[in-house]
Amino acid sequence: MRPEAPISFAPGFSRLSRAAKPHLPCERETLCSSLRRHSALRCLLPHFLSAISYLLLCIPAHAARIGDISETSLWNQAFRFFTFQDPAVRYALLGSMLLGISCGLLGSFIVVRKMALVGDALSHAVLPGVALGFLWNMSKDPVAIFAGATLAGLIGTGVVHLLKQTTRLKEDTALGLVLASFFAVGICLLTMIQRLPTGNKSGIDKFLFGQAAAIGPGDVQLMGVVTGLAVVVITLLYKEFLVTSFDAQFARVSGFPVQALHYALMLLLAFAVVIALQAVGVVLVSAMLITPAAAAYLLTDRMHRMLLLAALFGLAAGALGAFLSFLGNNLPTGPFMVLAATAVFGAAFLFGPRHGVIARWWRQRNRSARTQRENTLKAIYHVLEARDFQGEGVSLRELAERRRETLEDVSAQAAALRANGHATLHEDGNQVFLTPDGWQRACAIVRNHRLWELYLTNEARVAADHVHEDAEKIEHVLGEETVRELERRLGNIAHDPHGRRIPDLAEMRRGTGVAVTEKSMGYGQDIQGHS
Amino acid sequence: MNHFIPPFNFHHVFVEPWAQAGGGFAWIALMGFLVATACGLVGNFLILRRMALVGDAISHSVLPGIAIAFLVAKSRSSLAMFVGALAAGVVTTVIIETIHRKTRVKQDAAIGIAFTSLFALGVILISLFASKVDLDQECVLYGEIAFVPLEEMVRVGGVTLGPVSVVRMAVVTLLLAVLVVAFYKELLVSSFDPTLAVSLGINSTVVHYSLMAALSVVVVSAFEAVGAILVVAMLILPGATATLLSQRLPVMLGLTVLHAALSSVLGIHLGVWLNCSLAAAVVVAATVLFMLSWLITSAGRHGFRMVSARTENNNGAETTPLQG
Structure with missing residues (x-):
């Protein structure tokens, strides 16, 4: 067990982890008290606006969050956050950046191969693996969870392949089927774990929507290894991946091992998804694969530039998402990273020099x-x-x-x-x-x-x-x-x-x-x- | 670890729940059946039209619509929720089409970008207003089907009909069934042969958007019971199972309903035994049923192939001497 971080990054999911919900009507009394919160419904748009400004402008009350430092402005906080000064946020920021790089690199290949939704299915299918990896020795051991999740993801993509070959189901049905059924098995296991006395405080639920604060030194090491591996493999096999991605027929005729390269790419993809789980969460990790790469795809026509840009966008989205979720209280990291990536995509969509909507309109x-x-x-x-x-x-x-x-x-x-x-x-x-x-x-x-x-x-x-x-x-x-x-x-x-x-x-x-x-x-x- | 899988006790799992006072268990089972049936009916047509992943996208992206409807209407009003979800569904379709048409990003990536962004927005809204929106992240993920019996009962003219969400789901399912029967020909033709549909004077755009609207309504009414992601399973699993077992649409629709009933009852018992999320257990049961039918059909086909190979051999054996 890692010691608690000195700052409260974002507790998140407190209710889920506090107690597994009873699911039987026989426990009616306990349910009634905790359940219906209709009386609390009195929010309106003003609340919404004020909360947004509260989040963005960062009212001084939040300043005490980084240790006991007295800076009050957003810029000071941002400065402290992004210069790695605080040991507690160091791992969170580093991890978010590393996962952005690896997701951006591998996402580029699935975007140009028109396999974006394979990434989605894969990322949902890892959930039972996460739960089993946790059960291995009842702790959030990074290596066990990594192994379990990778295995589950690969089994998921294998099942998609098998379904397409042996039945008359089409690819989209097979993908959706694997996505949803693996996810359901994962949820079953997860709710069972939370029922256990130790499972309660495990923080395994953080894997659903992500919590960058939960990233520890061990996780960062693993992320570093995986990102390094992705960079090295893509650099060494750049030509092979390029040819198989854009012209599989030509690659086959030229004697490239197309099938082996495909599996290698799937394995790297599974690695990238799994290291991103902790910070982004199972539900939204596919966005970190698709969105930065799609933004890069709008800005350039060359694959190597697209890889660089996608890695850069992924890195920026990761860092920004971690920072935003750190500013707000009790907020999961994943959705913020996804929205940051979407903002980058929106900017590329509007302002891209060649394929951007405004540039096109202007030219026309x-x-x-x-x-x-x-x-x-x-x-x-x-x-x-x-x-x-x-x-x-x-x-x-x-x-x-x-x-x-x-x-x-x-x-x-x-x-x-x-x-x-x-x-x-x-x-x-x-x-x-x-x-x-x-x-x-x-x-x-x-x-x-x-x-x-x-x-x-x-x-x-x-x-x-x-x-x-x-x-x-x-x-x-x-x-x-x-x-x-x-x-x-x-x-x-x-x-x-x-x-x-x-x-x-x-x-x-x-x-x-x-x-x-x-x-x-x-x-x-x-x-x-x-x- | 020993406590992870509870010991199986037939009486506890299969008898006690039904014997409970108030019949709460029956409501849960009924709700599961209704959700699975409604989703399965829509899902069949989605699968036929190769739009299974559009179902995935819509089920995720109605979340901000529902959250905003809660914030504006200040209550779980069905009307506000339907309006919010329909609006979110339309916005999703528009975003996907805009990205797909105006840029060179392909449709699959456009779907991925649109629904993840909207879902992220919805999650953030719900986390920000957790105390004000009567929704939370667990509900988003796997619903609250276990709480169905605790809802207030709908009474019409002194007759108790049932819990609010069950009644609402029943209305939606019945309506959907009536619509499918009434427009059966249009759905059939436009799903299998769009060109023929056009030449018969069936407006396939109208059929398409009606199906999308039906999908949004079903997703919203099922949302509270099973959550955003498990809805995808409810949409795809019954239809996929039926597709494996039959090639005729009426039989497929019948099998869908059967699959819904079986997976609902078996799933809830599974959930009681394992003491896990009931909605997820229903999906696991549905998955098991799918896998059984997969095994049976591929074993059947394999057996058939072996039989036919043998008859070929026999024929060969019989004909060879004649040739000789």
Whole structure:
């Protein structure tokens, strides 16, 4: 037995451990007194809010919790907590960080292998093993519990495999079945243990929702060994795990021992789950596997970076969860770690630079704004072209007629052009003048459009009256390379299929308002001439 | 260690509980049967539609809904609980769909993220307001089926019907049974052949969401008796057992009810003997029944295979001379 920690980390589950509940109606009198607490129901939302602020802002009354130190602010407590100054929280913090690392690393593989719910089933299936490990010598011996839980987890995954092979039950049913029935056996054993005279004070119930304060030096050693093992095995077998995770067929053909690697991964996964039990709890440990890894999956496309990020997120979630549950009184650790991990996932979901929702929305918005501007430029070019490039200004009215839009919409578009330096507006705001930059852009868009139409009719043999729609879309995304390729392939690029002139390089350089009559050379011929 | 498994005493385990005054034991057995039947009926369709783990997710994530309903309504009002749980169920579905659609995270991971987060939130709410919410962490895990006989009795017109939660569960189960019979064809077709269902004019979206709503209601009414995680067992075990034993849906539904009754009665006796959580003991009994039917069917199939192999050999032996 470890001596009691000098600080009250979080008693948790006091009722469960105090006495196993009697389950028979014959003990009616004792039940009636303890049971119905209807009278205590008088809480409302204000209580909820105040409790949240109480938890987050940490009222000075809690300051005495770290030993007998007199710091009162949250920051001082956080500083003491995260700098390992207090021996009592040292093991809790260290353990939470280690489990975050190992769960993040192994969770990455189950997320990319689409086996997230196998992790869930495995983590529930370990409960009977925990109880049996405890029964081994009636104490929370880390090694016995570790062995029992790992064994139970592996048996659970084995049963899932067997059910899938020998019956017509599908994988999801098999997973749910194993999860729930193993868990029920575990609960049976657990309630039986609590009925025993020694079981009462054992703290075995802490395994359900987790209690980081219960982590001792022995646990931390075990966690260190397991995390080290996971790091070493993943580093040594990185290539093998990578190939089997992403392309099992290829791995089999290349002669990798796919089945053996799968079992190795399952074993490591079971190890990671089991060392996390003490702090996170059986019920929620699957979240520590899935959530940090899923957050990392949103941020990168490379497996080694995903592993690093997932380990980092797991570590952060573990430390933060331990700290939050330490601030609040009587609160289990697991749910806080899970919510911390969910917060990380939420941040990656919203703010991820490539796959984040906001980044995507922003990119989409920019793209559609650019498309809109380019369409306006094109319309201005068309107006100028219709009057043979006589005069420089285009009135908003002409533009609105050309685009078949209202005057308000057109003036908003003109303002957008001006903001981007493509055009200037006359004082009264009714005339648009293209800047050299805007003129070049307009020519480029029209050129893209007409080149693509020409390509579709000449090379792809599409009827001339079917090419416009396609060109409308592709004109905005044709890159320089593609344009060069089109010029090279098309040869004579003076006119598009509808007989209109394709603006060329000389015209682009010349600036606005110049009527071009002589046939001039395009880029492609220019380049071909030099090469 | 000697006291860990109590000595088996037939009289104590099988006779005494029934002989008790007040008939409390019968109420517990009835409650277990009703919970297992209702869950089993819904679970059958979940299994057929390969949505067993959605049942898992919903049963976890109704917890914050129930906790918030308790805080707002200040009582164990059935209506508030149903509303809270339905809302939580809808939120779960929306979160899963949002993560799945908007990002490249796959559906299984999305399910895992959504229900663990909501469950964690629920546990925190319950721990914070343990004194105010009439719920605690043990109840969340394995329910309070043993307390059913202590509830106040519902009386209608001078006739005592039974404890509140038993009556509520009976109403839910009956309603569910009526719905399954009434919409049997729709459920059958849309579970086995969604394309045919569409061509027959059955709106499979409506069927899907009705099933989800039924699931939420069943989970909530069973929640107090068996807790959030053991509900999963009640959802899956009866249906899985029936799936092994029969290929016809009406027979499967009948077997589900039989499995529910057997596992409830046997489980409670097991719980009395071992003096452990009754709800967990019911699930253990259900698991044992599942394993028995698994053994029987695979032994049967194995035996059949051996018999057919022998007849093949015999045929071979008979035909060889003819060929010769």
